[in-house]
Amino acid sequence: MFADPRAAFPDLHVAVEHLVATDDELAFAYTITGTRLGPLMGRPATGRKASYRGMRISRFDSDGKLVERWGSSDELGMLRQLGLTEV
Numbered sequence: 001m002f003a004d005p006r007a008a009f010p011d012l013h014v015a016v017e018h019l020v021a022t023d024d025e026l027a028f029a030y031t032i033t034g035t036r037l038g039p040l041m042g043r044p045a046t047g048r049k050a051s052y053r054g055m056r057i058s059r060f061d062s063d064g065k066l067v068e069r070w071g072s073s074d075e076l077g078m079l080r081q082l083g084l085t086e087v
Contacts, residue, residue, distance in 0.1 A: 008045075009034030017053075027057040032073070036082055043084065052078040 006012055012034040019028045033051040054073025061067045079085040 004040075005032075005034070008036055008038045008040035009050075010037050011035050024061070025057065025059050027055065029053065029055045032078075040082070041084060046082065048082050050078045050081040052081070 012032065015031045015033070017029045017031055019026075021027075031051060031053050033049070035047060035049050037045050037047065039045060052074040054071060056069065056071035058066055059068040076085065
């Protein structure tokens with residue numbers, strides 16, 4: 001999941017901002033920061049910094065196995081900060 005972002009952002013940092021857990025669910029909000037020092041989406045490194053937020057919710061079965069996972073992150077915001085989109 002983090003192979004491409006790690007290559008593009010070698011200093012990638014994920015900070016958990018909020019965490020909630022029940023017997024079978026885990027939810028967290030996070031902020032990802034990094035400096036684009038590697039290629040991304042077929043474009044060369046720029047040295048630009050980016051920071052964006054996201055959240056994930058996971059549900060586990062009685063054996064602790066992950067059975068559902070969903071979430072969202074502001075990847076468009078990251079692309080804007082890096083100058084990879086004009087939208």
